Amino acid sequence: MTPHIGDSYAERNARERARALLDPGEFREVLGPFARLRSPYLAAQGVTSQSDDGVVVARGTLGGARACVVATDGRFLGGAIGEIGGAKIAASLELARRDAERGTPTRVVLAFDSGGIRLQEANLGLLAIAEICDAVVALRAHQPVVAVIAGRVGVYGGISIVTALCNEVIVTEGARIGLNGPDVVETEAGADEFDAANRPLVWKVTGGRRRFAQGHATALVADDMPDIRAAVEDAFVRNGPFVAIERPEFPDPGLEREAFLRAYGITP
Amino acid sequence: MIETLTFTYPASAHVARRAHVGAVASGNCELLLEPSPGPSASVTVRTSVGGYAATWEAVLARFFARHSIAVRLEIDDFGATPAVVAMRLEQALEQAR
Numbered sequence: 564m565t566p567h568i569g570d571s572y573a574e575r576n577a578r579e580r581a582r583a584l585l586d587p588g589e590f591r592e593v594l595g596p597f598a599r600l601r602s603p604y605l606a607a608q609g610v611t612s613q614s615d616d617g618v619v620v621a622r623g624t625l626g627g628a629r630a631c632v633v634a635t636d637g638r639f640l641g642g643a644i645g646e647i648g649g650a651k652i653a654a655s656l657e658l659a660r661r662d663a664e665r666g667t668p669t670r671v672v673l674a675f676d677s678g679g680i681r682l683q684e685a686n687l688g689l690l691a692i693a694e695i696c697d698a699v700v701a702l703r704a705h706q707p708v709v710a711v712i713a714g715r716v717g718v719y720g721g722i723s724i725v726t727a728l729c730n731e732v733i734v735t736e737g738a739r740i741g742l743n744g745p746d747v748v749e750t751e752a753g754a755d756e757f758d759a760a761n762r763p764l765v766w767k768v769t770g771g772r773r774r775f776a777q778g779h780a781t782a783l784v785a786d787d788m789p790d791i792r793a794a795v796e797d798a799f800v801r802n803g804p805f806v807a808i809e810r811p812e813f814p815d816p817g818l819e820r821e822a823f824l825r826a827y828g829i830t831p
Numbered sequence: 832m833i834e835t836l837t838f839t840y841p842a843s844a845h846v847a848r849r850a851h852v853g854a855v856a857s858g859n860c861e862l863l864l865e866p867s868p869g870p871s872a873s874v875t876v877r878t879s880v881g882g883y884a885a886t887w888e889a890v891l892a893r894f895f896a897r898h899s900i901a902v903r904l905e906i907d908d909f910g911a912t913p914a915v916v917a918m919r920l921e922q923a924l925e926q927a928r
Contacts, residue, residue: 576854596851596863606833611879611907613855614863638856 570788572713573737577634577642580674581621583788584632584711584795589623594651602645608683613639618648620655625670626796629662631655634674637716642677644722645684649691656698656708663705670799671702673710673729678744679720692721699728707731707802709795712738713786717769719744727779731798733791734771734780741769834881838874838888840895842867846902850926853911853919860911864923867901878908886913894920902927 572580582590594600596614605612617639621632633655635642644652655671662669680688699708707730712718717739718726726732726740734740743751745759758764767773775783782798784790849865860878867873872895876887890913904923911919 596861597849597865599863606877609832609879611833611855611877611909613861613907614851614905636854638854638859640855 569785571786572711572788572791573715573735573786576638577617577619577636577674577676578621580711580714581619581632581634584634584672584674584792585621585623585625585630586627591622593620593622593655595619600647600651602647602681602684604645604684604687610640610683616645616647616651617642618644618651620651622669625672626799628670628799629667630670630672631659632672632674635677635722637676637714640678640681640683642675642714642716642722643679643681644677644688644691645681646687646691648681649688649695653691653694653698656695656702660698660702660705663702668706670706671708672795673708673725674714675710675712675718675722675726676714676716677718677720677722678716679718679722688721692725695721695725696728699725703728703730707799709733709798711791711795712740712771712780713784713791714738717741730802731782732774732780733782733784733794733798734775735784735786735791736766736771737786738771738774738780739766739769740771740774740779745769832881834876834878834884836874836876836878836884836887838876838891840872840874840892840899842870842872842895842899842901844898844900846900846924846927848927850923852922852926855907855909858910858912858915860906860908860916860919862919862923863905864927865903866927867903869901872900872902872904874904874906876906876908878906878910880908880910887916889913890916890920893917898924900924900927 601612617636619634659669709731710729713735748757749759782794853861
């Protein structure tokens, strides 16, 4: 866990992270930059679009097994998810589920670095997150879903919810996981409550080490490719190729409603 | 709003393959470069920072004067400085050769 200058994951861009996570020489990008699947909504709002909409989908092998790595580009709009990038993530998960059902499983690694939903495509982003969540839960019935959170942005908003649904969450000390971002909390509750400019505080509350201690992450590793690759491999080996995970049990909606009303001092 | 600029330069040399460099990030730009069969280089610039057509022209004219390559080039800009653009152009050429 000692910080050192090595083969850093965080210093790579999304495409190179995906390449480094897959077995050497095994990198085949699906719908890459030259597919020119740009967001059609950004230009009208004065924002430049990116040719891959900030999501890299790469197929290859991982530990010799067929795999798909989905990496979000934290440099482009903070890695925030719009309609097209969201569809690329959801489709990758859905295709992996189809592969699993056919008995030819594909390992999926979600290499997220994202501030959540792209505000310029708010409703479409929300819809995308719902589709991604549904696809993660469906895939979990067949195999573990592994997230690597080790970039400069971390995961916030909707993407932190997707991360929480994953079986295995691999983090580094520099990673961050939170629902509302520090600036959002400060804006809503005031700097006395949470000072977003206080970086040690931000990491103390949302950083990888804290999230691992709290059980929100399953592995804490150094920002070094061999360590991260080993943790990913371990995550799949530990869970076995096929581990059926039940859909989460939701409480009885009627009882939940009563509890909610009681909490607010309303007599049902 | 997004400003779209187009430029054309005469070209004689060819490149071997396409190249993708950079990102649409603050102070950066993304380049998509593809070989073009014709005897010219065509450039499309889309930028969120308007009013710099003359600067783009100067940077691109210098690059294509040095490297007379027949390509189709798309640049998506998020406020890259001329120096960054010049480096991205050289990087794309290095990959395409």
